[in-house]
Amino acid sequence: MNGKQNRGAKRAWRGLASLTAAVCVLALLGSSIVNTFRTDIDKFLGTSSTMLVTDPNETGELYTYKSDYKSTTELVQAIADVGERMSEEGSVLLKNENGALPLTSEETKKVSLLGFSSYYPVMGGDMGSSLTPNVGTDADTVDFVQALTAKGFVINQTLADMYKALEPNFTTEVASWGGSIKYTRITAPSIGGTFASKEPSQEVMTSTAANWKDTLKDNNILIVTLARAAGENKNYTPGTDGVDPSQNLNQTDPLGLSDDERDLIAAAVEAKAANGGKVIVLLNNASAMEIQEIKDNAGVDAILQIGLPGGYGFYGVADVLSGAANPSGHLADTYVVKNANSPAAQNYGNYSWTNASNEVTGFNSALVEAENIYIGYKYYETRYADTVIGQGSATSTAGSSTGSAWNYDSEVTYPFGYGLSYTTFSQTLDSVDVDLTAKTVTAKVTVTNTGSVAGKDVVQLYVSLPYTDYDREHKVEKAGIQLLDYAKTSVLAPGASETVTITVDAQYMASWDSTADNAIGTKGTYILDAGDYYFALGNGAHEAVVNALAAAGYSVEGNAAMVQKWNLGALDTTTFARSKNGTALENQLEDMDVNYWLPGTAVYLTRNDWEGTWPKSYQNLTATDDMKSYLDNDIYEITANGDPSSITFGADNGLSLVDLKGVTDPEDERWSLLMDQITLEECMIRTGFGGTSTKAIASLNSPEAIQNDGPNGIYSYALGQYGNKDTSSTDPCAFAEDDKNKDYKAGVMANQTVIASTFNKDLVKEYGAVMGNYSLWANLTIYWGASTNIHRLPYNARNHEYYSEDAMLSSGCAAAFIAGGLPYGLVNAVKHFAFNDTEVNRTGVAVFMTEQQARENELRCYQASIEDAGALGVMTAFNRVGVIAANAHEGLMKNILHGEWGFYGLISEDFIMDAMYVHLKEAVQNGITMSCNTGENTAEAVANKYNYWTVENVSKDAKLCEALKWCMTKQAYALANSNALDGYASSTKLVSVKTWYDNALVAAEIVFGVLTLFNILMMFRGGKKKEQ
Template sequence: MKEKRGSNLYAGLMNIFAVILVAAIMAYGIADSYRITLDGYLGTQSSVTINDGDETDLYDYLSDYETAEELVAAHMDLNERLEEEGAVLLKNENNALPLSSDGNIKVTLFGMHSDLTQFSGSIGATTATAQNVKMADAFNARGFEVNPDMVAFYQGLEDTYTPGRASSSAVSTEAVGATVNEVPQSEYAAAPADTYASYADAAIIVLGRDSGESCDYFPGETGIANPDEFDEGSNILGLSRDEKALVQYVKDQGCFEKIIVLLNTTSTMEIESLKDDPEIDSIMWIGNPGCYGFYGIADLMNAASGVSPSGSLVDTYAVNTANSPAAQNFGVYMWNNAADIDSSSSYALRAAWYLVENEGIYDGYKYYETRYYDSIVNPASGATSSVGSSISGGWDYENEVSYPFGYGLSYTTFSEEIVPEKSEIQIDGTSTITVRVTNTGDVAGKDNVQLYLALPYADGQVEKSAIQLVGYAKTGEAAEGEGYENVVYLQPGESEEVTITVERDYYASYDEAEGDGAYVLDAGTYYFAVGDGAHDALQNVMTAQGYLSEGNTAAVVSADLAEKQIIDETKEGAAISNQFTDSDINSLIPDTTTYLSRSDWAGTFPETVESLTATEEMITQLRNDTYTMAEGEDTSEFAFGTLGHSDGTRACELKGITDYDDPTFAKVIANMPLETIATQIAMEYSEMSSFTEMAAGNAACMDGPVGLLLTLGTSAKGIYAMDESDPNYNFSLNTFVSEPVVASTFSHKLAEEEGKLIGNDSIWTQTSWWFAPAMNLHRLPYNGRNNEYYSEDPVLTGYMASDTIIGAQSRGVVTTIKHFAFNNMETNREGVATFFDEQGARENELRGFQMAFEAGGSKEVMTSFNRVGCTFSSADEGLITGLLRGEWDFKGIVTTDMVKAPEYETWEESILAGTDIMLNTSPVNEDGKAWETCQAKYISGDARMTETVYESVHHVLYAFADSVWLNGMSEDTRVERLYPYWELIIISLIAVGAAGTAVSGGLWIFRSVKNKNGKKGA
């Protein structure tokens, strides 16, 4: 019996040690994948760069800030400035704002968003919670006295009435509704109403809709989780019953001198009732203000600060957001034969869903303004029909739009007129338009000048928007070399001239039927116009055309194009042709849908595309397993390195190289083993570890759109290493306003300054690549991730991203624009098959990206999770090979987003299409796993794959050669491996687990054999 107990003891110990061994090995794999992130969080290092002599001389990129204190101050100041110039004043009856008082301005805050504000998005786009300055605190610091009892009232309700948010639905078989969860009137019986009169200079009501990654809102009943919150026929973006009751409650108090509404949202809300309410004095959109933005809002509202609003809307504020053409197809649509496509219970192929975008080019203001134009100029087009109308009867612009794209008020007024003698128009080239701005009001201010273009259109021609933004400028920003800190206001009576450059490639129309596909400029008159938003500019054009009388003809200049121009090659000589034929659902399933045309608004208005059945050909593409690796082919012409061998070439020899054809790249690649490169392709997230062997250190990456998700000190290295005693140690760098607020500044300078500051952050933290800017379009306000994207307009998006890129890359960080392309909703973003027409795609979503590459020079792009047609975006040859690397001549890095499902995000098809990196953390490039062929032994037998992999490495090296990756490096630099304490602990556990398993297993076997022999002897 004693022997049996001993045997059981050893068996138990063996099992325990085996569990420790397996767990430790798994932990090591995960920790190794996130090594840089883990080191940054724990303040440890896994390698050290050693140089002899003064390291400063080895830094090509030096920070603009000598101390962390200066860097932190810049974060606070720029965040505040962005909010000041980005907030949009929508209503200001009787000059209710700014507020003034002999002493502090006494105000009472209302609404749960005044306490639980949405400062940013979520996940990669979140600000540092501990650094978020709450509204009451910021206002109290800037000349206000905020009613403390009302602040305490809302704080006591935080757990019960946390604002609702868009539903979490990254993978979903049905649309999920959301709640608002505003405080109901029943709770106000306990509100400190007796204090209101003491804080009655203004009541400030804050309303909002929270949003974030992997979340969406939905139009109609589907989008409302709690029907009791809303009146019948409402949308989730409309005011809930409790929000309406709150507004009425504030009005009923009768003691407040002013009632002001702030909109804390990046999803445009339905606020027509607030606009029309005579008791609401002011409405201001503030978006997501970031950590320090409320200081800017306080200054805007306080007359003593001298600050005036200068922001304009980046999206159309519709009366009913569910009535737009795009809203007819925004939801969960599953293939009838989804089970035949993917039989797995977990939807491993992410192939069950589709979305048809049949609005064509008519999204956002391009729909509302074009239909308005046709309702007056061409009513025979059906523009005034009831289809898509928010009220019974015919469609009328005044009943559809509360505030148009580009709209925004100031505390002063401006006149804008184009100066023809200083403008030069080349319709088939580059034009420069000079605009004279005069402050015609009584206070100083800044004016953002928006330039629009009306193209000639006739029935039978390619679709055209009646008006489109082509450029913008802002007063007070013309002086070269001046930083953003120097605020230059235009004084009353003063004038300033601004010049806007317009490029043909960013307004030409795309015609799929012109040859093999080409851009076209039809003959006729082209009207350039400025105005307070798209609607005002269009009315100026219509006045110049003789259709209206109230517009400003001095704000318009025109030029004629005698003959139609066909643009079938780029300025660099690359051929332009159709790349997305298979993304039109009609090419796969004929007559599935009709795309919206302004020639027949009623007959072509989009219908919901439901209940489709994928064909066998489509199923093959949806499964994304179309390539079989060759074996035994000759690949000797591609020179890679050999494991354990080097000729002494150092990665730092690439330092500062900007010529893609420089022979040094081949020299470096010849020292990189294919085995290491395969790992780099298949499992790269937070570092480029394959370069470490060549004394290059790690190329660290980091999210996000509101700043690097890193902290000073724990991430600072080299000459920017910090002592833990520094008061700015652990300052989080993710502090900025959301991208729509940046865009609403309409400021080239501020966008570039944000990029520069994030570039400085990258220098301090040795971050080589930044996963931003994000730049998908706001196809609809229901997309929960709109907080990460700039606007509904591609040109505003393109220039904002370009300016940010220029600023960031000037300081050495590689920008990774995302998500390329068509990530226009979060629900089922993983794999949803997105269908569209090529003209709509090129003139809207893709135009912004084109500008970011051509005007901004971004060195990297991240693809999207969704499919382009039936093909995973990273594997779509039309998108990556044909358009990006072909027409746009992009030579930088293409990376996937973080791999979620390797079964459909296949590496072979992606790399062959032009993708370079599969952003992944799990070792799935092993025998028997999803990407087992991503190993040297398989790649080396396939000539096409070997050549593609070689070029992929070339792309990566080219992008990083002139960046902070090689900051502090020289040919004498040594990189020595360190073992941080967390790694030693895991290694020790592996050793203990292995030794314990071996010893206890041996003893168990010994005891078992002994027991068995003993029994035989007995």
């Protein structure tokens, strides 16, 4: 018996020893791993692993950047205020018959909200720019019902209760992080998935609340909300292929209406016919929907496009509905009858290489953007112009959605730039001065409020460029009309006028000619054709092109007072042959043309022959061996070259980064003295492991700078996560530990299309400023916020994070947003540079287009942010530029971004995890300062991740060593000119702080280590007792 008992005891001790050993090992390894993911762990747990320690005798101002606010209350309420006004000015009134809007005070008390999206609206992205709800703060977020209620509206409770009961009908489970999330609002389809209409049918509604239609008699202000969601890594497949085939709801496109949505509108119209009242349709979407049938429906009195309003935008929507705000938004995209009939839509999808490889990351697919420059209104308005002019077989059936001759009115529902107001305005283009010496175009426009309600108006300055024989011969395309710049008036009282002066960089009316001789004897430069230039105003691109055509003598009903003509006598290939910083321009993106690699493969659309060059769908391309040498992601070979010993690392010059605080001259000699202190290992680790925060660099005494995603606000961290809670410090932005707003997250702004629809650079700048302020209070310096890829077509479900189909509108927004935050030390970065205009195979898709298309559409979205606004940060793209990964494309990254535009700052890759696709050795030579990977702060760890990235390899390659120093210098420059150094003095040291989890791990190691030894000892003692 004793033997059995002893054996039993032995087993018990053995089991316990096994258990405690497991915990001990977990704690030991955990300590090592914690260091790798420390920033993310701190983010998750709300802890901080570092603190600044400054000599208490330090004098001088430690805090350079000043907030406009004295408390977090003022800050968050300012954010809410901007959010409300953004939707006041960014909601677009598309239709307003019979004076339906604004509602009277009495009418606001009898509102029936129809459509489940009225109660469960889309306020942000499914992923990316998702709304961060705030509750219990001084600026709680609100949905549509809450906003209406707060503004004194009274809504039909029977309908509210009915939709509540119907929740299971429109609840969707979406896979996320290994589990799933339940959404009661509509969601966007996954890539390869289909859209399923969730609108309850009339039968379902009646079976849930039999009397719901009866309640519309007294509550006869009928607001119907239709929604389409948005999200990163989501996609709308064009046509019926993108619609759930099991539903049979006559939905021909995921962005078109389903029968249930039609029936809902019909029910509202029917109720109005019986009871009087009004029918108002709200479009809660970022991607342009197909709404011709709503426009044509005489029973629908008003259509208001509200985008994704964020956390406060519904206050603004309510203000517009009630007339407290006069709508002044204009469409940032063309709304067309059939999205799938655009030229861009002919090449949109998953087009695998025939010899795609599963062994190589990113060798997956090719996308030939054969539409040339003709995306959005540039297509529709140019083809319209050509139908008037009678050129290019514009009236052929190619691309026609009706099958008959192409006719503008059959193709476009609402043009780009269109928007109504509660008042009326007149505009006259008083003068246009083109100064090619100063390289400016200055337009003076008088705007008069000719109506009876005060309001703001938007001046949209367009230009129609001459399309000449030279262009036809040299394959230079010209849009029939293009936006040059825009401005918004102040609030004009009825009868009041304002003269708006717009001065725009004239380079934006130049066209890229890949065949032209340039300043350095190669090919490629911007040209201005000889001929007549028509500068035109209009409520949208269509009105502008009509005005321009009328001024040119064509038989259309245009307004000559809104047009000025300017003539250029001869072809100009020199004025814009150099960039603003004097860099000679030349072709940099020839390899983006698929014909460069596969001659004769693609024909790009030209207005010279709409029919003959209507885009084919380019699928099943086969990559050649030459292409594969880039597609395999291993381009640069690290070799011994140059004189690495001439590049100084690890010097002891006694400088700290804070000594360069605010030094804006990159040529200041102190930069090289400082950067000589950095070690090669530090350069290699920091470029390889950029991660979610830009880590401290000991040799420079530079701080950690936290990165944050956007663009609907700095939403990655709550205010209190990194905010300074030491109110005894001199930090003017310190707040108490128990501050009411410490859990506030700023992912609350309306989405980018709403922002663009305001056409108000000042308001966008305000948004930048309020985020800059948030950055100061929250100690969050780096913000991937100015997201400005172009809307190639509406099917990209990530369009909610980008502004517009137009480059100048996008550019104006991004530049204003960045400029607004700079005075507060915010590094607001543009992204995703460049050509990331699809989520389908975004990691690796080889994007092909002409260089003119590349420069005048997508790249023009970024140019002003870099050249003029002084952006200090860029995030690059997942995709390839041609066959070369964006990060590895020297022409784009090094020559255009840095060379032509003069960018100087930090650049991060997007979330590319694959060590080869990161193209680290290529990327650093192009000025990319960090990848998104994380890891332990050691050379061994980074070499484990990137097997070529060893000190032994890199140290012999002078080219790489120089590139690394250049990258780290630019990054340090960005941080030195940001609020990352606020609170830093020369004596400041960043010291590590043991968090509770560090202490817990150490305690666990000790306790469980001792316990394990104890258990083993007891186990052996148990055996010895048995023997005894």
